Amino acid sequence: MRRTVRLLTGSALAVATAGLLASPASASGTGGLELSPPSVVPGGHVTVTTAACGPGGTAAGDAxxxxxxxFPLAPGTGKQGATGRFRVPPGAQPGTYEIAASCVRGGLRVTGDLVVTLTPPRQQVHPRGSVKTGIGGALGPDPVQTAAGVAALAVAAAGGTWLLHRRARGDGI
Structure with a gap:
C-alpha cells in the first residue's frame, strides 16, 4: 500500500513539474505593461512602463x-523598470488598442490596453458658492447682510430681556 501511494505521489509531482517547465514564458507574475494615462485623446502622449524585463532591462515597444x-523603453530609476514614451497620432480613431513591449534580453512580451477617446478625461470639479437647500440663508452669503441680521437678532433679544425684567419687577408694560 505504501509503495502505491509513493508511486502515485511521485507521478503527480513529475506531471506538475513537467507542466510548469513546458508552459510558455508570460508576464503574469512580472507586472505586465502599465500605460499612463490609460485613456488619451488623439495627439496626446503616453508613458509606458514595465518591470517585466528586470532591473536595468530594456525593451522595444510597439504602438x-x-x-x-x-518606440524604445530604457531602464528607469529605482524599481520602476523600463520606461518609454510615444505620441498618439492626431488622426487616431476612438477605440481600445493593444500596446506591446518585448524585452531585449529573454524576449518576454508584455501587453497593455490603451483607450483612445475624443473627449479628454474628466477633471475633478470642486464645488463653490452656496448650496440652495431651501432652508436658512434667507439673507444670502453676503457678510454685510449677515452682520445686519445678527445685529437685528441681538436688539430683539435685548428688548425681550428688558420687557421680561420689567414685568418681573411689577412695573408692567
Missing amino acids: SAVGAGT
Whole structure:
C-alpha cells in the first residue's frame, strides 16, 4: 500500500513539474505593461512602463496598432523598470488598442490596453458658492447682510430681556 501511494505521489509531482517547465514564458507574475494615462485623446502622449524585463532591462515597444509605430523603453530609476514614451497620432480613431513591449534580453512580451477617446478625461470639479437647500440663508452669503441680521437678532433679544425684567419687577408694560 505504501509503495502505491509513493508511486502515485511521485507521478503527480513529475506531471506538475513537467507542466510548469513546458508552459510558455508570460508576464503574469512580472507586472505586465502599465500605460499612463490609460485613456488619451488623439495627439496626446503616453508613458509606458514595465518591470517585466528586470532591473536595468530594456525593451522595444510597439504602438503600431494605434498608428504610432515602435518606440524604445530604457531602464528607469529605482524599481520602476523600463520606461518609454510615444505620441498618439492626431488622426487616431476612438477605440481600445493593444500596446506591446518585448524585452531585449529573454524576449518576454508584455501587453497593455490603451483607450483612445475624443473627449479628454474628466477633471475633478470642486464645488463653490452656496448650496440652495431651501432652508436658512434667507439673507444670502453676503457678510454685510449677515452682520445686519445678527445685529437685528441681538436688539430683539435685548428688548425681550428688558420687557421680561420689567414685568418681573411689577412695573408692567
